[in-house]
Structures are given as structure tokens and as C-alpha cells.
Amino acid sequence: MDAAPDDVFIDEISFPATDGYALTGTLFLPRGAKRHAVLINSATAVPRKIYRGFASYLAHRGCAVLTYDYRGIGDSRQPAMVGYNQPKSLVGFKASMSDWAAQDVTAAVRWMRERYTTLPLAYVGHSFGGQALGLIANNTEISRAAFVASQAATWRLMTSPEKYRVFAFMNLIGVPLAHALGYAPGWAGIGADLPKGVFLQWADWVSSPRYLFDSKLPALENFAKFKGELRALCFSDDPWATRPAVELLTGGFSAIKPEVLTVKPSDVGAKAIGHFGFFRPEHRDTLWRGVAEWIQGE
Template identity: 25%
Template structure:
């Protein structure tokens, strides 16, 4: 696994945000924020973060999206950032929990902004959660955008990264099971995470299939029935979600109306890009998303 992290959270001139409300599930409390447009019918994008990355890290990209006329909703995944409690021994949650949390966020957005069309933007793990949610709850959003988000299946990686991914994911899952949670803050990967989440992650890495703890949903079949617009963006220099990994995840939604893009240094204007650093250089990417949303229900959505 790559040791690149999201350290060094930038503090850009971000638009003002308001707290829309809280999503609660048992002891878990998730604060939902929005950088709103004046027009309540402006499209809403819900930004689903990567594993171990707090929502505040995305402030530069939120500002970029807001400048494109979009209302941007942000929140922290369970155990991350403002969400409480943190992962620890005895704090249990999994992929299915994150899918259910996202459904609660969309309930809140729908109650506050009922006129606005809704879209999901998922980064890394957040893209997997966005895809799985949309497969299970088809029609809740008008489209899904995946940024630097791919399958963790080890065979979807090139060269020696196949073996590296397989061994790394299984070691992390085994350690999580033994310790009762994953102390990623100590190992420089993934932040603190519940054992159940890391077990789901490692199972998909090993088998390629989404069979989730605590869920009876056939997610592979549900993904195969997705027909909504899907934007996939691979990023130059990204070793955690290379193009082959992005294609494997998107390929599960074989009937989706896919638009495929590759974000390069020349396009972004950045000297270097990677799995996390694109966030600080997302101006051109935010324009792609604006244009994709505008065309989301047009035949030209096909790539």
C-alpha cells in the first residue's frame, strides 16, 4: 500500500458554510455542512470523503465547485473529523453503516433543499460508498462522480502492485480483527477505522466482490442494474487508484451512462498530482463536473 497521506490540510478562501443538521445512528453523530447557492434549485453535490480524510481537507475543492454554481454538501465519515465517536475497540461499523449514513445525509438534504437535483461525488473509499448506495437506492440521486476512486481488487492493479495490494489489505484486516480496530493514525494509512470496515475492504480486495458485513443486499447484482450517469476521473500519479482499478469499479455498473476522464498535470496546472493532492488543484476538474451535471440527462453523457 502507498504511504501517501492527506497531511498538511490547506486553508483556502472557502465559501461560507452552514450546518444543515445532524445525522444520528445509535451513538454516532455526523454533522452535515453546506456551502449554498442563493438559488435553492441549484444542483447539490454531496462530497463523500476518502478513508481517513476529514471533510475539511476538501475546502479548496469545495470552493472550486461553489464557484461553478453548485451547492456543496460535506460531512465526515463515521469516526473521522467531526463525527463521533472515533473508531476504537468495541465501536463497530462497516461499509453498510457508511451507506446508511449517506442515505441519512440525502434525507437531510432533501428536506432542506427539496427543489435541487442531487449528485454524489466520491473520493477513493467515498466513491465506493457512493456507488454502493446508488446501486441499493436507485433514483435517490441523479448521478455519481468518482474521483481517484477504484476497486481494491488486487488483480485490478498493474505489475507488482497486485501482490503489494493483496498482502497489504489482508495484513491490515488481520491486525484490525486482532486489535479490535485499525490504528491507522499510528501506521500512516487510513486513519482510525473500525475492524468491520477494514474487513469489508480487505474482502473486496481479495475476492473482487462486495459482500458486506451485516448486509443481505446483493450489491454485485444491484450494481449491474445501475443506469444513471456516471463520471469517472482517474488522476495522474495516483498509485492507489490507477486507471485499471477505476475501470474495474466502474465496470461493475455496466449499464451506467459512463463518462471517463483523466486528470493530468497539464490540465490542472499543478506540478505534481496524486491520490490526495488533486484537491488543491481542482479548478479544471470542477468545471468538468459542472458540465457533466448540465449534460447528465443528455445522450452525450456516453464517453
């Protein structure tokens, strides 16, 4: 884990989702003047801790930054009543990806906007975190959004042979497991454990030609509300967030003209980046700096 700079103050916090559910987050603050506020929104089944280094870097540059876990993930998963530091079972836990957006992401945006009323509010979305921007009604509060490997994740737009592995896993292993166990276990290869409703909605979207755009969600109307600046990064060695998949997602923001940039690992002196590599500290002076300067309008 990347150590925080000495000039960054880190505070573990809790804040309520729109329905009152307690979400856990980490606030990264510069010890000097705050010039921007930034909300980092996680990928599916990814605890917020992987964003710690990047959040510290942004705070070092004068940003007030919040990372947080969606309900049922990381520290926003309820603890067990018995057993030392054990998470409560997700069996029977009610949540979906659209709930994450409507109740958790919406609340995080509101919390940051209410706390930092005079600062421009930027939004960093990793994978699902970018998708959620289009589903929240208060995305009008965001001045700039930076997407990192964020896509309309239909299996059809993934690279071969990964696309066939994903389709087979989701439908032949993941869905039956979620029904049998009452949740989707992380040991099956998805990262963290996922609530059953989250995984089943995710599998349905992945199996649909246009991902979440083929759903009947009323919240899809919020895509057209976003009027801020949007830059989306895709990486040439990422089998999931391919450029066509990134363009399918960003194309949903009909009121603006999003900017999509493709980065090759060789462009930044790396051997690989993939779906998660952006957040490795080795990219501090390349990828991190580029996104930070864009967020801060430099």
C-alpha cells in the first residue's frame, strides 16, 4: 500500500446513504489550502483501499478526496454479531447495482457537495463507478468527471477469448452459485463477496448487447442531465474496458461530447496496465499526474 505524504491528513468516516444505511469512507485532506473536492467511486467488488495511493496523491495536490465502500462491500459490510472482526453473511442482504448508484453514490456526492460548498466537485469513476454517474439524479453537481477503465461492460465488446470466459462464468457458474448460496462468493474469482441482487443485475447487464442501456431503469434518464466535462481513459491491454465498450458508455451522456483517450502501456513506460493497473503508485508521475492536472484544470 502506498504511504500517504506527510502533508496529507487521513480520517476514517461514516456517512448515511439516502436510505440511512451507514457507509464507511476515508477522507484525504491536504494540510494546506483545499482547492478542489474529489469523489472516487469504486469498481464492482473492489474495496476502497486500492484507491488509497491515488487519493493521497490528489490530496497532496490540494484536493479534499473521499473514497468509500458501497453497501455490502469492504467496511460498508455489516460486522457479524459473534466472532472477532468477522463480516456478517450476505445471505438475505438486499442490494443491487442500481441501489448502489441511487442510494450510495448519490449520498456520497451529496455529502461532498454539502461539506465543500465552495469548491469545484470532481468525480473519478473506476469501472462501475463511472457507470453510476449516469444513473444518479444529482450528477449536475459534478463539474468534471474522469473515468478510469469505465465501460458498458457487455461481454460482446470484450476481447477474445476473455469475452467467452466472462459469459460462461457469469451465466454457468456465477448465477447458479448466487442462487444456491444466497450471495456471490469472492472465491469464485470476482474479487470481494457480492450481494446476490448486485451480482444477478450485473450478470443480466453483461449478457445484454448494450449493457445497462438495455434495462428498463427509470434512472437512465439521468445520463442526459450531466453537463460537466468528461474524460475517459481506456487502456490497450484491458480486455474488459475496450475502447468500443468505453465509447458505448460515454455515448450515453447525450448532452455533452465526452473525450475518450486510449493509453498503451508503452506510452507511460509500463509493461502492463490492464483494468486495475492505473492505481499502482508507479504511475504517480504519468497517469496520476495527467488525470490530476485535468481535474484541476491545469
